[in-house]
Amino acid sequence: MNSTVQQIINTYKKDRFRLMDMLIDFQEELGFISKETVKDLADQLDISTVDVEQTLSFYHFFTTEPTGKYTVYLNDSVVAKMMGQEEVAKAFEEELGCNFGQVCEDNLIGLFATSDIGMNDQEPAALINNVPFTKLTPFRVRELVADMRAGKTVYEMYTEGYGGGNNKSVLVRSMVANHIRRIGPVLLNDCSPGDAIKKIVQITPEAVIEEVKASKIRGRGGAGFPTGLKWEFCRAAVEKERYIFCNADEGEPGTFKDRVLLTECPEMIFEGMVIGGYAIGAKKGILYLRYEYKYLGKFLNDVLFRMRGNNLLGENIAGLEGFNFDIRIQFGAGAYVCGEESALIESTEGKRGEPRDRPPFPVERGYLDKPTVINNVETLATVVKIINKGSEWYSALGTNDSTGSKLLSISGDCRFPGVYEVEWGFSIDDMLGMVGATEVQAVQVGGPSGALIGPDEFSRTISYADLATGGAMIIFGEQRDLLKDVVLNFMDFFIEESCGSCSTCRNFPVILRRTLKRIIDGKGIRKDIDDMEEWGQIPRVSRCGLGQTCTNPILTSIKNFRHLYEDLVDKDEDYVSEFDLSTAVQESCDFVGRIPNI
Amino acid sequence: MSKLVVATTSLAGCFGCHMSLLDIDERILDLIELVEFNKSPINDIKTFTKQCDIGLIEGGCCNSENIHVLKDFRKNCKILVSLGECAIMGGLPALRNGIPIEECLAEAYLDGPTVKGNIHKILPNDKELPMLLDKVYPCHEVVKIDYYLPGCPPRADLIWDVLVALVTGDEMKLPYEVVKFD
Missing domain, CATH: 3.10.20.600 (Ubiquitin-like (UB roll))
Incomplete structure (x- = not known):
């Protein structure tokens, strides 16, 4: 067996629950994951090759073929396209003489498309060997290609220097800009790291939960579940081995605030996890970080290292006997659905990121079937401020039902x-x-x-x-064509990112996208709009939030911009067929060697 | 009141839906009091001899002949009903839709384990034969279909109820058990 493979397997102590980490390391060390590697891995972990393959095939950034010495992932989200992604993509293809999805120039450069990479405020952007390159232009593309051909490192390929704040840390070295335009109670730098931890060790975990409940803070990931209540449910669980997760998988196209928090306030996020850990009685915390933010990995691990040195992590934290808690970082590998909390748990266990049936909820049976709390990055950062400045201060901000x-x-x-x-x-x-x-x-x-x-x-x-x-x-x-430039792109996104488990989410986006395309192409009829509205309701029965909302781009655009659809459809026609007999028989006639007689 | 005229056909189907139609048993005697059959395998009338009221379509479209027959039905029938899974979704024949047509033909005529004696590697290409479509299409993608009756096959009582509803113009009851199969 390849010694690198063996070494990586040993690093994770042949633990099948760390399969994601092993696959990520293989991908980075070997450039791809071969059949032999899969077999070696399955043998050593004593699982079947299919168990390895199903995880391997699920994630976008794992490949079974080499992806080049330089691997370019260009974002193709809506905003990227609005900011000129198509010219950038064309420049890449022309300069390299190959298409997206291909590896060219003797395995030097691989060109791939990817969904949103969390850089919407500085598009078009791409990841080259996991390092973000933002604000791309065709000119910059030609320079980058020349640099790659010259064998430069990704850092040598920068021309404008590093971005602001911690982006210029030697452990980050990225050109990403933070673009913090308005500072509020959370972003305001008015607390020292560790203050909140020192405060909570003076009070009971129950009192911490009461404080968080009194602040009326609700989950910041989107679903808005009351954070204090979630902690209370978990604390009430019989099972004593518990976990707290920070969900840093922000994959929703257009969101990037967690990236900025992770760059500028990592201590606060980790401190929030320590507070949560104390409150629910967990010994371990896991930060699930999307692979697109791999470039922050070293930096964040260094923050954890320093916190251990300062007795804010590890054993007897802040001098409290028996308060042991530590955090590790789990990387994803490119799957939007892993932002769903139960899919995130599955992924952390080394499996496909398919959402679980609920109940049981993660607070009862989560990671490794133990009670688990999963909080958004922003929620945890905010909790630190709540502990430091009090729930009364916090709940006075915002509105009655939405504090802060x-x-x-x-x-x-x-x-x-x-x-x-x-x-x-x-x-x-x-x-x-x-x-x-x-x-x-x-x-x-x-x-x-x-x-x-x-x-x-x-x-x-x-x-x-x-x-x-x-x-x-x-x-x-x-100036934007909402249906063609926006809604169609969003539907492509949902089709790409469905885990495929529920037929409703697997099929309806495809069916509705086809109907939408027909309307955009001027071949739609009024009934198509009604059908989309009616059928768009069906995925509501899906297992997870992705499935339940996958038709929202179409439903909400019909609701609020119906005229755009009506302008495009033929109002007199009641049926249109896209079927064309001569096209449909062409393939079989060619194969058997006959001239079609229509 | 003059009798309603009914036509039926089986495209890429197994004739199971027609067998199910025959399962209405002696009620077929009641039926022919209400309707008159035109083009149909039941009476073996091969071509339309008059404009029909109702066309029952079994099976989806897998070849050019299916397309011609289906379009002929649309032209000659006021109401078209997709009868059964194959007409509605392509059914069992549509299992080939994920496989390139070349592979299907090669498996059937050249390389399959049951292919014996095709030493000249002949593929069926006589111009009299229907041409295979690239995939199996449900009927509603080719012509407008007015009603869909699910089932594999739809059971006899259901077909009976449909025909009675269409003849009498009454609304039909379709309880959940009738339309849910998975």
């Missing part, structure tokens, strides 16, 4: 895309004014799984009672 503040990831057609922290209750109108957006046709609230709203609704406010959101806001100007 929210980080928004704002991108699209506006002058100042970036991260803005606002109190809940902020209106869309004010938001548009704040970011310098004029002549706005529509705003996508909450990413593709959210809603596309028009000017009629811009007076609505961001809150759980009105427009609940995980924070992704994409602005579309008058």
Whole structure:
């Protein structure tokens, strides 16, 4: 067996639950994962090759063929395309003389497309060997290709220097810009790392939960479940071995606020995990980090290392006898659905990221079937502020049902895309004014799984009672073709990212996308719109949030922009067939050697 | 009241739906009091001799002949009903849809384990033969279908109820058990 393979397997002590880590290391060390590697791995872990293959085949960034010395993943999300991704993609293809999905020049450069990489405020962007390159232009592409041919390292390929804040840390070295445009209670740098931990060790875990409950904070990932309640449920579990996860898999196209928090306030996030761990009685925490943010890996591990040195992690934390807690980072490998909490757990256990049936909920049976709490990055960072400054201070911010503040990831057609922290209750109108957006046709609230709203609704406010959101806001100007440039792209995204488990989420996006394409091509009829509205309801029965919301781009655009659809369909026709007999028989006639007689 | 005229056909199906139609047993005597059959395998009338009211389609479309027959039915029938799984979704024949047509033909005529004696590697290509389509299509992708009756096959009572409903113009009851199969 290849010694690298053996070494990696040994590193993880042949633990099948660490299969993701092993596959990630193989991919990075060997460039791809061969049949032999799969077999070796299965033998050593004493599982079948199919067990390995099903995990391997699920994730976008695992490949069974070499992907080149330089592997380019160019983002193809909506905003990337609005900012010129197509010219950039064309420049790559022309310069290299190969297409996306291919490896060229004697295995030197591999060219691949990928879904959103969390850089919506600085598109078009690509990952080259896991390092982000933002604000690409055809000119920059030609330079990059020349640099790759010259054998430069990815860091030598930078021309504009590193981005702001910790992006220029020697452990990060990325050109990513933070674009923090508005600081609020969470982002305000007014606490020292460890203050909250030192405070909680003076009080009981129950008192910590009470404090968090009193703040009325709700989960910031989008679903909005009360955080204190979730902790309480977990603490009440009979099983004593418990886990706390930080969900840093922000995959919703248009959201990138967690990336900024991870870059600028990692201590706060980890401190939040320690507080959560103390409250629920967990000894271990796991930060599930999306693979697109691999470039932050060393930096974050260093933060953990320093926290251990400062007695904020490890044994007898902050001097409290028996308070032992540590955190490790688990990387994903490119799957949107892993942001769903039960899929995230499956993935962390080394399996396909398929959501589980619920109940039981993770607070009862989560990671390794033990009680588990999964909190969003922003939630955990916010908890630190709540502990430091009190629930009374916090609950006075925002609105009655939505206390505190929210980080928004704002991108699209506006002058100042970036991260803005606002109190809940902020209106869309004010938001548009704040970011310098004029002549706005529509705003996508909450990413593709959210809603596309028009000017009629811009007076609505961001809150759980009105427009609940995980924070992704994409602005579309008058010049955009909403159906072709936006809705179609979002449907492609859901088709690509469905785990395939429920037939409703596997099939209906495909069926509805085909109907939408027919309408865009001018071949639709009025009945198509009605059908889409009716059939779009069916995936609501799917197992997870992805499935339940996968038709939202179509449903919300029909609801709020029906005229766009009606303008395109033939109102007199009641049936259209796309079937063409001569095309349909061509293949078989060619094969048997006959001239079609239609 | 003049009798309603009914036509039926089996495209890429197994004739199971027609067998199910015959399962209405002696009620077929009641039926012919209500309707008159035109083009149908039941009476072996090969071509339409008049405009029909109802066309029952069994099976999806796997070849050019199916397409011609289906379009002929659309032209000659006021109401078309997709009868059974194959007409509605392609059914069993549509299992080939994920396999390239070349592979299907090669398996059937050249390389399959039951292929014996095709030493000249002949593939059926006479111009009299129907041409195979690239995949099996459900009927509603080719012509407009007015009603869908699910089942494999739809059971006799259901077909009877449909025909009675179409003849009398009454709304038909379709309880959950009738339309849910998985």
